Amino acid sequence: MRRRLLVVLMVLMGAAALLLCIPLADAYARGRTEHLLLQRRSEAVRFADLADRMRTAADRAELSAEIGRYAQLYGAGVVVVDSAGATVARAGTGPAAEAATDAATDADTDAATEAGSAAGGPSGGAEARRRALTGRSTDRLPTLRPWGPRTVVLAEPVGRDERVSGAVLMAVPTEAARRDVTVRWSLIAAGAFGAFAAAALVAAGITRWLMRPLLDLDRAVGRLTAGSLQARAVSDTGPPEVRRLRQHFNTMAEAMADSIGRQRDFVADASHQLRNPLATLVLQLENVEPHIAPGPGLAEHGRALDEAERLEELLDGLLALARVESGTAELGDEDVSRAVRDRVTAWTPVFRAAGVELVATGFAEGLRARALPDAAGRILDALLDNAVKFVPRGGRVEVGATYATYAADASAVAVVRVADDGPGVPEEQLPLLLRRFARSPEHQNVPGSGLGLAIADEIARISGGRLDVRGNEPHGLVVELRLPSPPPE
Numbered sequence: 001m002r003r004r005l006l007v008v009l010m011v012l013m014g015a016a017a018l019l020l021c022i023p024l025a026d027a028y029a030r031g032r033t034e035h036l037l038l039q040r041r042s043e044a045v046r047f048a049d050l051a052d053r054m055r056t057a058a059d060r061a062e063l064s065a066e067i068g069r070y071a072q073l074y075g076a077g078v079v080v081v082d083s084a085g086a087t088v089a090r091a092g093t094g095p096a097a098e099a100a101t102d103a104a105t106d107a108d109t110d111a112a113t114e115a116g117s118a119a120g121g122p123s124g125g126a127e128a129r130r131r132a133l134t135g136r137s138t139d140r141l142p143t144l145r146p147w148g149p150r151t152v153v154l155a156e157p158v159g160r161d162e163r164v165s166g167a168v169l170m171a172v173p174t175e176a177a178r179r180d181v182t183v184r185w186s187l188i189a190a191g192a193f194g195a196f197a198a199a200a201l202v203a204a205g206i207t208r209w210l211m212r213p214l215l216d217l218d219r220a221v222g223r224l225t226a227g228s229l230q231a232r233a234v235s236d237t238g239p240p241e242v243r244r245l246r247q248h249f250n251t252m253a254e255a256m257a258d259s260i261g262r263q264r265d266f267v268a269d270a271s272h273q274l275r276n277p278l279a280t281l282v283l284q285l286e287n288v289e290p291h292i293a294p295g296p297g298l299a300e301h302g303r304a305l306d307e308a309e310r311l312e313e314l315l316d317g318l319l320a321l322a323r324v325e326s327g328t329a330e331l332g333d334e335d336v337s338r339a340v341r342d343r344v345t346a347w348t349p350v351f352r353a354a355g356v357e358l359v360a361t362g363f364a365e366g367l368r369a370r371a372l373p374d375a376a377g378r379i380l381d382a383l384l385d386n387a388v389k390f391v392p393r394g395g396r397v398e399v400g401a402t403y404a405t406y407a408a409d410a411s412a413v414a415v416v417r418v419a420d421d422g423p424g425v426p427e428e429q430l431p432l433l434l435r436r437f438a439r440s441p442e443h444q445n446v447p448g449s450g451l452g453l454a455i456a457d458e459i460a461r462i463s464g465g466r467l468d469v470r471g472n473e474p475h476g477l478v479v480e481l482r483l484p485s486p487p488p489e
Contacts, residue, residue, distance in 0.1 A: 002211040009203040013196060021192040026143070028184050033144045036177045037154065040170055041137065043070060044156035047168045051080050051088065051158045060089065067091040077101070077171040080158070083133060088166060099151045099171035128155040132167035135160065144174050146182040213238035213246055220249065226464075229257035282308045331463065336367040336414045336483065339376040340401045347384045355393030358384075362400035367414040369483035371463030376416060376483065379467070382456040383418045383479050391422035391476075403485065413465070414485035421476040433469050456481075 047070075050063045067078040071092035079101060080089040090101065128138055132155035141152045151171050158166035216235035223231030232253060233246040285305045292298045344360050351358035369376065380399070387397045400417040425433065434457040457467045465483035472478045 002207055002215070005211065006203060006207045009207065010200060013199045013203060017192045017196045017199075021188050025185050025188050028188070029143050029145055029181050032177050032181055032184075033141050036144065036152070036172070036174065037138070037141050040076075040154060040172050041156065044137075044154060044168050044170050047078065047080065047170075048156045048158045051166060051168060054088075064089045064091065075173050079169045080166060081129065081169065082166040083164065085129070085133075092171070099153055128153055129167055129169055131155060132157045132169070133164060135164045144177050144181055146178055146185065148174075148178075150174060150178075210238060210242075213242045217242075217246060217249060220253070224253055224256075226461075229253070229260060278308065278312050282312060331370050332373060334369050334371050334374065334376055334483075336369050336376045336416065336485070337363070337365050337401055339374065340380060340399065340416055343377050343380045343384065344399050347381075347388070351384075351388055351397065354388050354391075356388060356391050357396045359396070359398055360400070361398045362402055362417070364402050367401055367403055367485060369414045369463070369465070369485045371465065371483050372459055375459050375463045375465075376414075376481065379456040379459055379481050380416060380418070382452040383481075386452055386479075387418060387420050387422070387477075391420045396421050404482075412485050413482040416481040416483075417478065418480075419472050419476065419478045421472065424471055424475050424477045427471060430469050430471065434467060453479075 047063070047067055050059075050066060054060055054063055063080065067080070067089060068091040070076065071078050075092075077092035077099060078090070079087060082088055085105075087105075131138070135157045137156050138154035141154065142149055144152075151173055153169060153171045155170075156168045157164045158168060213233070213235040217233045220231045220233040232250050235246065236243065282305065285301065285308060289298075289301060289305070292301050340363070341360070344358065348358050372378075384397070384399075391397060397418065397420045400415075400419075402415050402417070403412070404415050405412050434453050453467070453469075460467045460481055460483070463483055465481065468480045468482065470478050
């Protein structure tokens, strides 16, 4: 979002800079063109006055001398024509003189076209001449820009009103004027670029000022969503509205953490307080058993003792779940390979006594993860305890530990896999296995509280990983634990 906001601001500032500097540059070009017109028109008026007073050969010589000096000084081309279009005097050499001559003789060349455009008429320089022969002076020139036009033609009538006796045509080079326009446009461009750079720095600062508290708030929401109830937004910068939002969020987080904490404390306290009288009840039931005569009463006593022991197991599970959900332990580095090896060794006698084969397959060394203390071992205990309960005698349970990288987000994980060939569960019941107190209908009589996989899933979630459950082929169950892991050395 910060990048998008900065791009929007940069585009707006760039558009504003262009909208300001383009009219300014165009205004200067037009002003410089008007200045050139006024300068050269005054000279054309003087030449027209000399041509109007021309009566003798001496006057003609004076006019030729004047336009010759002017043409030599400014590199221009000057042509004086009479009312019939015949050339009276001519001065200058080069492209400017050719443009003036073409305009005086109606030649349809590129220079004449350029000259006509300069005079503002549709028929080239000849149009400027025709306007002058009707008593109208050139009143505008094409706007000068760094790339052209190279030469402009202006015309001034000789005489006034009905006494127009000819015209003075001047083809003026625009190099000096175009150079001035280029310099001024360069200064305007440099100023616009400097202003844009300064505005970009200001925009970057404003964007950082606006987005820093929002990013901090986003990170705090992410941590809170992940289960860290101590997450708070700490940035105290930004607009007042964002600061108020941070305060409201922290207040909400405090209230939520307090509510969840009270709920967990209640579960933990209730479970803990019930364990002592329950243990006493179990002890009394065991003590009274020898005094019950064989018969229905003894069977009922046995069922009551079993239910009391099941309740005691349930309370132990609730206490364990409350401790896990409290999230008081810090994440640390764990040797996953060693934890898996130790748990497989510890559970092998239990599986052997149950008539189930427990083997380690696809085992990789050097797997490490950042998780809760002994997370892999605790989760594997729950998975193996679940497997030994539900896999019948003669079954097989495989435990593997591998390293995997997912191309979707390039995340690296340590994968602990427990697969069995037991009866499994229907596919539609797989999502229920990680819920609290979830029991399959056909397994209601199997000892257990229904909290083992839920506790394991909670440990995996707090550790930044997850627990996946799916069916095995041709039958059975596969449970995979995935914990964030750096690449093995």
